[in-house]
Amino acid sequence: METLLLDSDEVDENARLPDVIRAVEEAFAAYERGDAQMPPKSYIDLPQYDGDFRSMPSYMDAGEWDAAGIKWVNVHPNNPADHDLPTVMGTMVYSDPETAFPLAIMDGTALTMKRTGAAAAVATDHLAVEDATSLGLVGAGVQSYTQLEAIAEVRPIEEVVVSDVDDERVQRFIDAYGDEFDVRDGSISEAGGCDVLSTVTPVEDPIVGPDDVGEHTHVNAMGADAEGKHELADDLLLSATVVIDDHEQCTHSGEVNVPYGEGVLGDEDIYGEIGEIVVGERDGRTADTGVTVFDSTGLAIQDVAAAHVTYENAREDGAGYEFGMIDTGVQ
Incomplete structure (x- = not known):
């Protein structure tokens, strides 16, 4: 047997969004049904390098989805300026659960972007208004691209409003999608007034309040992935229907982590987990639903499904490069 090596371009080409969206939705369902194992994400802090490593193992057993793997990922904010490297890099090892043979080693950075966009798409499909045609983006970094591409798979998006403190990033985004969508620069409130809003920033002081969103806006809060990060104002969270991906991760490092840790927001203020909605244990959007928020921290089962x-x-x-990493002689 040989192991398949997939670089970032090959992952990008083969992690087709319709397939990944379906896989991530099934991962949420498997986790809710108890058909998955996902130990807590572990961290190795490296303050001397202003960075950290994170390991994310998982296994899911749901019919065709018999899959296991681990993602090894970092966050080093100084990389772009100091080393000409991305802030976030990842490597995914995908294994055969029956034999533990490493079927593939693939770029985890492209995979993360695809599965993160897919998670927002799944939440949008269940929580946004059916006729949503406008998408707001707060943050025009790399994650914003897959947010638009994935959400456009589940809603007929026509208008896109993007807000970012960096005008050059906004212009690059407009240049990338101007021929496909009606894309324009706008304020946070203009972005928040859209049918769907995705926030993809690393801020620790909230930048989106209740007056910045529409009466029925669905918000994908994607930026918080560590303690202290916080994009949405507490009063917005308290007035919205809040759906999370995982209680332990979200209360530790998701959008709700700060108000939850301070006792401002409690379990009674969290409507439920996205898996409960996917399997039908809780309702998604109904006629009476106002603003909804999806707090996404990113789950290891999303990675293994993708x-x-x-x-x-x-x-x-026939993509990728096959190589003999393991001596398969019986011992």
Whole structure:
């Protein structure tokens, strides 16, 4: 047997968003049904380098989705300026659960962007108004691109309003999508007034308040991935229907972590987990639903589900490079 190596371009090509969205939705369902194992994300803090490592193992067993893997990912904010490297890099090891053979090693950075966009798409599909045609983006970094591409798979998006403190980033985003959508620069309130809003910033002081969103806006809070990060004002969270991806992760490092830790927001203020909605244990949007918020921290089961479809697509298309990493002689 040989291991398949997939670089970032090959992952990007084979992690097709419709497939990844379906895989991530199934991952949420499997986790809710108890058909998955996902130990808590572990951290190695490296203050001397102003960075950290995170390990994310998982396994899901749900029919065709018999898959296991681990993602090793970092966050080093000084990388772009000091080393000409991305802030976030990741490597995914995708394994055969029956034998533990490493079926694939693939770029985890492109995979993370795809599965993160897919998670927002799943939440949007269940929580946004059916006829949503406008999308607001607060933050025009790399994650904003897959937010638009994935959400456009589940809603007929026509208008996009993007807000960012960096005018050059905004212009690059407009240049990338101006031929496909009606894209324009706007304020946070203009972005928040759209049918769907995705926030993808690393801020620790909230920048979106209740007056910045519409009466029925669905918000994907994607930026908070560590303690102290906080994009949405407490009064917005308290007035909205809040859906999380995982209680332990969200209360530790998700959008709700700060108000939850301070006792401002409690379990009674959290409507439920996205998996409960996917499997039908809780309702998604109804006629009476106002503002909704999806607090996404990113789950390891999303990575393994996305890796599964990426690997299958790559094998079918003959993509990647096969190599003999393991001596398969019986011992």
